[in-house]
Amino acid sequence: MADVRLSDRILDRCAPVLNTMLEHRFVEDVCADAVPADVFDRYLAYEGAFVDTAISIFALAVARAPDIESRRHLIGVLDALANVQISYFETQFAARDVGWDTKLHPQAAIFRDGMAELAANGSFLDIVTAMFAAEWMYWSWCRRAISLPISNSDLRAWVALHTEDDFAEQALWLKNAIDRYGSDAELDQLSAIFTRVTELEIIFHHAPYEFPHDT
Numbered sequence: 001m002a003d004v005r006l007s008d009r010i011l012d013r014c015a016p017v018l019n020t021m022l023e024h025r026f027v028e029d030v031c032a033d034a035v036p037a038d039v040f041d042r043y044l045a046y047e048g049a050f051v052d053t054a055i056s057i058f059a060l061a062v063a064r065a066p067d068i069e070s071r072r073h074l075i076g077v078l079d080a081l082a083n084v085q086i087s088y089f090e091t092q093f094a095a096r097d098v099g100w101d102t103k104l105h106p107q108a109a110i111f112r113d114g115m116a117e118l119a120a121n122g123s124f125l126d127i128v129t130a131m132f133a134a135e136w137m138y139w140s141w142c143r144r145a146i147s148l149p150i151s152n153s154d155l156r157a158w159v160a161l162h163t164e165d166d167f168a169e170q171a172l173w174l175k176n177a178i179d180r181y182g183s184d185a186e187l188d189q190l191s192a193i194f195t196r197v198t199e200l201e202i203i204f205h206h207a208p209y210e211f212p213h214d215t
């Protein structure tokens, strides 16, 4: 076991919950080209809010990073979030009935608040692991989905964004950072964070299907 990387041990430990997320109705609907239009609209509103939150989370990671190499990399992530991902939502929202001011479904708010809390209270490695869970999961299912027909070109573009080299490198950087900065003694703690994030993801991806909501 000694030669198995910490990040792979975490993935192994968390495989059941990760697989549950990878089989989520939303993922299955994307792969079956069957996401209802109103579900996609609400998903985009909640996603846009999360990408905005992700900027704050990565900013905390920059603040707590142990060296300049990590800081440089994470500042690049912040740049991509602010100038590539947010731009995608600006274009989408201009053409739709939803936007930055759309009220979050309570379950989308649970995800946002849970992620923000993990970051606020977590160490550099805790934050890296939380975002590794979120990015690795998207990279995994989007690679599957991109080889299937997706008739909505906006949804297709969103899936494609998560299969590009830049995104893959980012997910791999997080994975490698766990191995570089973590130790086996942290396996339990980091696996708990990975599990918690993936549970929050499952809650988040139910939200666009549950409408109307009145809270």
Ligand SMILES: Cc1ncc(C[n+]2csc(CCO)c2C)c(N)n1
Binding pocket: 047, 050, 051, 054, 077, 081, 085, 131, 134, 135, 138, 170, 201, 204
């Ligand atoms: C709900 C949700 N979970 C994970 C991702 C994947 N993802 C794409 S960009 C980004 C932030 C940093 O790059 C993350 C985590 C997502 N988009 N939405």
